[in-house]
Each structure stands twice: as structure tokens, then as C-alpha cells.
Amino acid sequence: MGRYRMEDFEVDVSEDLGPLLFVKLRKTHLLLKDAWFCNHITVWVFQQSMEEKEVVFPCYRWVQGDGIICLPEATAWMMRNEVQGLFQKHGEEELEERRTLYRWATWKEGLPLSVAAASEKDLPLDVRFHEGKKIDFEGTLAAGMMDIALKRLYTLLSSWNSLEDFDQIFWGSKSALAKRVRQSWKEDDFFGYQFLNGVNPTLLRRSTSLPTRLVIPPELEGLQAQLERKLQEGCLFEADFSLLDGIQANVIQGERQHLAAPLVMLKMEPDGKLLPMAIQLQPPCSGSPDPPLFLPSDPSLTWLLAKAWVRNSDFQLHELQAHLLKTHLVAEVFAVATMRCLPGMHPIFKLLIPHLRYTLEINTRARTKLISDGGIFDQVVNTGGGGHLDVLRKATACLTYRSLCPPDDLADRGLLGIPSALYAHDALRLWDIISRYVQGTVHLYYSEDEVVQSDPEVQAWCQEITEIGLCGAQERGFPVSFQSRAELCHFVTMCIFTCTAQHSGINQGQLDWYAWVPNAPCTMRKPPPTTKDVTLEMVMATLPNVHQACLQMTIAWHLGRFQPDMVPLGHHKEEYFSGPGYKAVLKRFQEDLNTLEREIVARNEGLDLPYYYLQPSRIENSITI
Numbered sequence: 189m190g191r192y193r194m195e196d197f198e199v200d201v202s203e204d205l206g207p208l209l210f211v212k213l214r215k216t217h218l219l220l221k222d223a224w225f226c227n228h229i230t231v232w233v234f235q236q237s238m239e240e241k242e243v244v245f246p247c248y249r250w251v252q253g254d255g256i257i258c259l260p261e262a263t264a265w266m267m268r269n270e271v272q273g274l275f276q277k278h279g280e281e282e283l284e285e286r287r288t289l290y291r292w293a294t295w296k297e298g299l300p301l302s303v304a305a306a307s308e309k310d311l312p313l314d315v316r317f318h319e320g321k322k323i324d325f326e327g328t329l330a331a332g333m334m335d336i337a338l339k340r341l342y343t344l345l346s347s348w349n350s351l352e353d354f355d356q357i358f359w360g361s362k363s364a365l366a367k368r369v370r371q372s373w374k375e376d377d378f379f380g381y382q383f384l385n386g387v388n389p390t391l392l393r394r395s396t397s398l399p400t401r402l403v404i405p406p407e408l409e410g411l412q413a414q415l416e417r418k419l420q421e422g423c424l425f426e427a428d429f430s431l432l433d434g435i436q437a438n439v440i441q442g443e444r445q446h447l448a449a450p451l452v453m454l455k456m457e458p459d460g461k462l463l464p465m466a467i468q469l470q471p472p473c474s475g476s477p478d479p480p481l482f483l484p485s486d487p488s489l490t491w492l493l494a495k496a497w498v499r500n501s502d503f504q505l506h507e508l509q510a511h512l513l514k515t516h517l518v519a520e521v522f523a524v525a526t527m528r529c530l531p532g533m534h535p536i537f538k539l540l541i542p543h544l545r546y547t548l549e550i551n552t553r554a555r556t557k558l559i560s561d562g563g564i565f566d567q568v569v570n571t572g573g574g575g576h577l578d579v580l581r582k583a584t585a586c587l588t589y590r591s592l593c594p595p596d597d598l599a600d601r602g603l604l605g606i607p608s609a610l611y612a613h614d615a616l617r618l619w620d621i622i623s624r625y626v627q628g629t630v631h632l633y634y635s636e637d638e639v640v641q642s643d644p645e646v647q648a649w650c651q652e653i654t655e656i657g658l659c660g661a662q663e664r665g666f667p668v669s670f671q672s673r674a675e676l677c678h679f680v681t682m683c684i685f686t687c688t689a690q691h692s693g694i695n696q697g698q699l700d701w702y703a704w705v706p707n708a709p710c711t712m713r714k715p716p717p718t719t720k721d722v723t724l725e726m727v728m729a730t731l732p733n734v735h736q737a738c739l740q741m742t743i744a745w746h747l748g749r750f751q752p753d754m755v756p757l758g759h760h761k762e763e764y765f766s767g768p769g770y771k772a773v774l775k776r777f778q779e780d781l782n783t784l785e786r787e788i789v790a791r792n793e794g795l796d797l798p799y800y801y802l803q804p805s806r807i808e809n810s811i812t813i
């Protein structure tokens with residue numbers, strides 16, 4: 189039997205089968221690997237003197253071995269209390285089986301729970317990468333490793349002592365914006381811009397007071413006055429990396445790496461540009477002299493090194509907190525809870541499952557190759573060697589429900605209504621569009637709040653996410669039950685937004701902003717400067733070495749590049765729902781996304797730096813990379 193064969197099978201049945209509730213599916217098992225993926229079964233019923241009727245049984249699962257798959261009819265959930273509880277019983281059996289297939293595991297204490305699987309090979313076939321994705325994923329990694337070998341060979345033959353020497357490895361696949369980063373990375377407005385619309389737009393806040401950790405030496409009273417004025421005008425902003433304070437730095441091949449925990453104060457100009465005013469690299473520590481404040485007026489290399497330290501710290505919080513924890517790991521919790529608590533005929537299962545595709549496998553791979561003992565973090569990142577897990581732990585301990593919902597998150601950070609905040613603008617538009625889609629679907633199945641309150645499955649799902657998967661996150665605002673349709677819609681909107689828009693916003697920028705390594709160094713090999721005497725030798729000795737820089741470029745490209753098998757948001761082919769109601773809601777969703785697409789394209793045409801991470805055609809329907 190050939191691989192990748194697609195076939196439609198038609199079977200005629202002449203006898204009257206009565207009302208159709210289930211179909212059962214089985215395949216004779218001959219060879220070791222002869223599984224088939226079944227999309228759906230459609231039965232056309234011909235009734236005398238009546239129109240032909242179509243009855244659909246969605247499947248979208250592998251049929252393997254000798255097992256029998258029993259598929260309830262697409263509208264079964266609406267009839268769950270009828271037909272002698274047959275659908276009810278089927279759902280219970282399905283969940284019983286799924287709970288053995290998808291088990292929770294504690295990979296590391298203090299992190300959200302994950303799926304129990306030591307490697308991707310342990311995962312059920314239904315959630316594995318399909319052949320094409322696996323070949324592409326592993327093939328491009330191998331090609332990337334070849335690039336590294338060539339770059340190392342090339343740089344062995346030349347010098348590595350000026351910033352321009354990073355050009356020697358700046359070849360191979362890279363985006364237009366990555367080239368722009370190389371040109372502009374030293375500019376202050378470019379540095380400021382990244383907090384609004386770069387790879388990590390999640391940290392910046394509008395200041396409501398001067399941060400307590402900011403100690404301004406008496407000789408800088410002018411700065412103090414400027415900061416206070418900007419604060420009063422409402423245009424003072426801060427990016428505080430205190431979460432990194434106290435994290436143990438990595439030791440790479442016997443060499444200790446170093447970490448900082450900076451605070452950056454920025455002002456917004458009337459034209460929307462965000463400019464850094466001061467950088468404090470470490471919080472004050474009793475018994476030590478106050479940490480220096482670095483300023484734009486400092487010698488250019490001093491100021492550049494201070495900014496490079498901030499970019500390195502941003503790399504850590506971006507990858508660990510914004511990316512891994514707040515998209516990948518929480519999406520995994522949604523995925524495992526969905527598999528364990530919601531039967532296939534449940535409308536919330538049908539709504540969410542296209543947004544959970546491939547997430548369990550990519551996360552399992554991250555746990556075995558990226559953040560594992562000896563993984564990429566240990567090899568080339570200054571939080572590696574265990575510090576990265578502590579960052580994840582600290583970030584988990586302060587993960588709030590509000591921070592996953594842009595209307596709340598952006599309001600809390602004071603970022604509403606800023607014309608140059610493009611991530612914020614597009615995220616809010618997407619939140620509204622997704623929310624309308626979710627509400628449209630939920631209202632088809634839940635006619636009133638009471639139906640939500642009395643749905644034991646959706647209540648168990650909520651509780652499992654908050655109390656089990658997120659390890660008691662009710663303390664941080666996550667719900668343990670849904671009292672109304674609105675609460676359910678808000679939560680499901682958050683799930684879909686996180687798995688789609690938010691991940692795309694956080695993931696794609698790796699390609700653009702991480703290719704020019706000095707803009708986002710993966711590690712720092714010397715301690716942060718404590719005086720303003722900085723030389724080029726110090727800068728070069730601090731930034732990543734050739735090998736570290738090459739690996740950063742390869743992995744950033746691997747993870748940030750366009751995925752060949754990507755499904756854009758709202759365009760999955762699976763049809764789990766049947767009937768005109770959902771079709772209309774989906775059509776509206778796709779139209780809303782198209783409208784936003786056109787708005788973003790038109791807006792970007794007039795911009796010096798286009799912001800396209802939240803352009804709907806670029807948003808993946810689930811976390812797959």
C-alpha cells in the first residue's frame with residue numbers, strides 16, 4: 189500500500205437502518221504500519237418521496253490496528269439526553285479511554301503540568317506530526333546544522349573582534365526586516381520600538397510612579413526632574429526585568445556566563461516614538477554601591493553595551509515567559525484538559541480542537557531538545573543550566589488570567605489608545621473578532637446561562653485547567669467554574685487567542701529580530717559593566733562567541749520561519765460541526781479576518797517599519813512550532 193494515498197470509499201446499503209446515531213469503523217490490519225487517517229463518514233439517506241438527507245459522522249482520526257472506532261452523528265450533543273442515554277454513555281466511554289491515553293505529568297515542579305510522554309514517540313498517533321511536517325522539521329534542523337559548520341569554518345580563517353565581524357555569519361536565509369535590524373540596531377528609537385512592536389511586546393508598561401528600585405544619584409537631579417515631568421504628562425514608560433534578579437547564570441564549557449536584571453525608563457514622543465532615557469542594569473542591593481544609571485549621553489560604546497544587556501534580558505523573558513510559558517505551555521494545558529474532559533461530540537471540543545493541532549508534539553520536543561539537560565538553553569543561553577527553569581517557575585507563580593486577555597492586559601499596562609502601539613491595536617482587533625466567533629458558536633449550543641451551569645463536562649474542563657493543569661491558578665484569577673455564557677465565551681476566546689494570535693505575535697519575530705545577534709544576544713560572557721569605561725574588546729568579549737551566535741541564528745530561523753504546512757487562522761479543513769448555524773458563524777469569522785487583513789496591509793504600506801505578525805493570513809491556527 190502506497191503512502192500518502194487518498195481515497196474515497198463508497199458503500200451502498202439497501203436495507204432501512206432506521207435513525208442513524210453512530211457508525212463504526214474498522215480496518216483489517218495486515219502490515220505493521222498500515223494506519224489510515226479518516227476524515228469523516230457521510231451517509232446519504234434516500235427516503236421514498238422525500239429529499240435525500242445527509243448525515244455526517246466527523247472522525248479526523250487515525251484508524252489503526254484492529255481497533256474499532258465508533259463515531260456519533262455530528263449533532264449528537266443536542267440529543268445527548270435522548271435516545272436512552274446512548275450518546276451520553278458513548279461520551280463517558282470515550283473519555284475513559286482518553287484519560288488513559290492523555291495523562292498529566294509533572295515535568296518539573298512549579299511549572300504547569302504537561303502531557304505524560306518521555307519523547308514524542310510516546311504520544312498517541314492522533315496528536316503526532318504528520319509525515320510532511322516531521323520531514324520538514326527534522327530536515328531544516330539538519331540543514332541549519334550544516335550552515336553552522338560552514339560558518340564556523342569560515343570564521344576560523346578570519347578575525348572576530350569588531351561588531352561588523354558578525355557580518356561574517358550573517359548570511360543564508362534571512363528576512364528583509366532582519367537586514368533592517370542589522371542596519372538600525374544601534375539607534376535609540378529602534379531600541380524603544382521593539383518594546384512596542386518587536387518580538388516581545390508583553391513587558392512594557394506606562395509608569396504610574398517612579399519605580400522604587402530606581403535610585404537616582406544626586407548629580408543626576410536633572411534626570412529626576414525629566415522623569416517626573418514625563419510621568420506627570422503620562423508619557424513615561426518602563427520595562428522591568430526584575431524577574432531575572434537572583435537567577436543563577438549558566439556555565440558553558442567551563443566558562444561562567446552572566447545575567448542582569450535591568451530596568452529601562454522610556455519616554456514617548458509626540459510622534460509616537462519610544463526613546464530610552466535611562467538604564468539600570470541591576471537592582472540596588474544593600475551593602476553594595478548603588479548600581480550606575482546608563483544614559484544616552486554616555487560614551488557610545490557604554491550606552492550600546494547597556495542596551496545590549498537589556499536586549500539579552502529581553503531574550504530571556506521573551507523566550508521563557510512570553511513564548512514558552514504563556515503560549516506553548518498553557519496551550520498544552522488546554523490540550524490535555526480538552527482530551528481528558530470533553531468528548532468528541534461536545535461543541536467546545538469541536539471549537540477548540542483545530543487550535544490544538546501539533547502542540548503536544550512540539551512541546552514534547554522542546555522538553556527533550558530545547559530546555560532539557562544538555563539542550564539548546566544549556567548549550568548557548570545564559571539562563572541555561574537550570575536558571576531557565578527558575579525563570580519559568582517564577583513566571584508561572586505570577587501568571588494571571590488577565591495577562592492572557594489583551595483587553596485586560598493592555599489596560600493594566602496602560603497601553604490602550606497609543607497610535608504607535610501596533611501589536612496592541614492588532615491584538616485587540618483580533619480579540620474582538622475571535623470573541624464574536626466564539627460567542628456565535630457558543631450561543632448555538634447554549635441557549636441560556638443555565639445550560640452552561642448544568643453542563644458537567646465543560647465545568648470539569650474548566651476546573652481541570654485551573655486547578656490541575658495550571659496547579660491552582662484560581663489564586664491568580666483563573667475560573668474554576670462558569671456561571672454564564674459570557675464567562676465561558678471569555679475563557680474560550682482566551683484559549684483560541686493564545687493558541688493562534690498571541691503565539692504568532694510572539695513566535696514570528698524570532699526570524700526578524702534574532703538573526704542579527706548583537707540585537708538580541710542569547711548569552712553574555714562577561715559581567716554587566718559597573719562603570720562607564722567600556723571598550724570594544726569588552727563588548728566583543730561579552731557578546732556571544734561564534735558558535736553561540738551561529739546556533740542562535742539557526743534555531744531562531746528554524747522556529748520563526750514560515751511553516752510550509754501552516755493552516756491560517758480560521759481556515760482549517762476539518763468540519764466537526766454540521767448544519768447552517770455554525771457555517772454562517774465561521775463565514776462571518778473569515779470575513780472579519782479578511783477585513784482586518786486588508787486594514788493591516790493598507791496601514792503597513794504607509795509605515796517605515798511594517799508590523800505584520802498579527803496579519804490574519806500569517807497567524808497559524810495552532811501552536812505547531
Ligand SMILES: CCCCC/C=C\C/C=C\C/C=C\C/C=C\C/C=C\CCC(=O)O
Nearest residue numbers: 507511512550553554557558710740743813
Ligand atoms: C537559542 C535561541 C532559541 C531559543 C528558543 C527558545 C524558546 C522557544 C520556545 C518554544 C519553542 C518550542 C519548541 C521547539 C522545540 C524543539 C526544537 C528546537 C531545537 C531542536 C534542536 C535539536 O533538535 O537539536
Ligand SMILES: [Fe+2]
Nearest residue numbers: 511516695813
Ligand atoms: Fe513557538
